[in-house]
Amino acid sequence: MRLAFILGEIGSGLRRNVSMVVSVILVTFVSLTFVGAAGMLQLQINQMKGYWYDKVQVAIFLCGDGSTAAGCATGPVTPEQQENLQTLLESPAVAQYVNDFQFESKEEAYKHFKDQFSNSPIVDSVTPDQLPASFRINMKDPEKYQIISETFSSQPGVETVIDQRQLLERLFSAMNAASLVAVSIAGVMIVCAILLIATTIRLSAFSRRRETGIMRLVGASKTVIQLPFILEGVIAAVIGAALASGTLWAVAHFFLGEYLSKQYPDTAFISPGQTLILAPALLILGGSLAGISSLLTLRRYLRV
Numbered sequence: 001m002r003l004a005f006i007l008g009e010i011g012s013g014l015r016r017n018v019s020m021v022v023s024v025i026l027v028t029f030v031s032l033t034f035v036g037a038a039g040m041l042q043l044q045i046n047q048m049k050g051y052w053y054d055k056v057q058v059a060i061f062l063c064g065d066g067s068t069a070a071g072c073a074t075g076p077v078t079p080e081q082q083e084n085l086q087t088l089l090e091s092p093a094v095a096q097y098v099n100d101f102q103f104e105s106k107e108e109a110y111k112h113f114k115d116q117f118s119n120s121p122i123v124d125s126v127t128p129d130q131l132p133a134s135f136r137i138n139m140k141d142p143e144k145y146q147i148i149s150e151t152f153s154s155q156p157g158v159e160t161v162i163d164q165r166q167l168l169e170r171l172f173s174a175m176n177a178a179s180l181v182a183v184s185i186a187g188v189m190i191v192c193a194i195l196l197i198a199t200t201i202r203l204s205a206f207s208r209r210r211e212t213g214i215m216r217l218v219g220a221s222k223t224v225i226q227l228p229f230i231l232e233g234v235i236a237a238v239i240g241a242a243l244a245s246g247t248l249w250a251v252a253h254f255f256l257g258e259y260l261s262k263q264y265p266d267t268a269f270i271s272p273g274q275t276l277i278l279a280p281a282l283l284i285l286g287g288s289l290a291g292i293s294s295l296l297t298l299r300r301y302l303r304v
Contacts, residue, residue, distance in 0.1 A: 020200040021236045027196050028240025028290075029247075031189030032282045036248040038182040039278045043270045045175050048168075056164040058148050060085065060135040062157055064106075067132075069159040077133070081157030088155070089135065097147055099138040106133050132159060190289065193240075197233045197290050198297040229298055233290040241286030245279035 062082065063072035082103075088094060089101055104112075110128040137148060145163040153161050253272040261269050 020196070020203060021232070024193065024196050024200055024233065024236040024290075025240040025243070027189065027193040028237045028286050029243040031186050031193050032241050032244035032286055033247055034182045034186030034189060035285065036244050036275075036278050036282055038179045038186065039281070040248060040252070040270065040275060041175055041179040041182065043274055043277075045172050045179075047268050047270050047274075049172065056142060056168065058137040058139060058145055059162045059164065060137065060148075060152050061132045061159045061162065062134060063159045064132045065129060067159045071154065071156055071158045074156065077157035081155075082133075085135065085152070085155060085157060088151070089137070094148070094151060097140055097144050099140050101135055101137040104134050104136055106131050109133065193237070194289055194293045197237065197293045200236070201229050201233055201294045201297045230291055230294040233294040234287045237286040237290030238283055241282045242279075244286075245276070245282050248275045248278060251275075 062077040062085075063069065064076050067076070086103070089098065106128045109131040110126070113126060113131060139145065139148070142163075142165060145165070149161045149163070152158050249272050252270060252275045256269040257272060260267070
């Protein structure tokens, strides 16, 4: 009987404040979508790190015309210097850290450059002589990059040693910054959602002040009086959280899976299933915020 009464009160409250309930759903949906987007970015960053860090190479760029590095004081790399570098790469002291390596000539570097920037006008202004030859090294453990750098940076004929992970870290830093922006926007929207939930509950309680007064007179408990109002806010927030979870899944499925994965087949994108990991957290967060906000509002307004 008490359960039927509480459910009836919830239904009545939702019908009386349809517009405010819809507003709570939409604000919660937007705010939790930003929270979920930040979570998706972190999942994507971790996915890309695991994928790319195993594929990145250490590049030993050799001296060319116009090189100003200390190791290029005698001019462009000579065949003897190049042979010495290859011998050093094959030596036991270095080979234990190297999976394999290959030499990339200026012509091969130019070909790769043209393939990579085929749609850019910069291709027409670059010639093979402007691109340095290099040794491309695949490391057994990318964390041991510093050993290769220290070994080869001071060798004659070497202009610079670059770990491609440094370039990836810049990309990941930018993605982390975007994640922080999403979290910041989500924080503002969550505050708006809390205020709107509190307003909705206050209006609902005001419209039913006669009923709550009678319930207090007949000795109804705090739980029986407050629970319908709290559940109204929780239901609206959980619906918004469910919509946010569905939106994140749709983005992962249609945008990442159907579009970007075809445009960039060499990039590892998160799957729609991975975004479902975020759904329970969003549902709990939305319900908790609504429940706490509703409870605090009722304690101040109803004073029961």
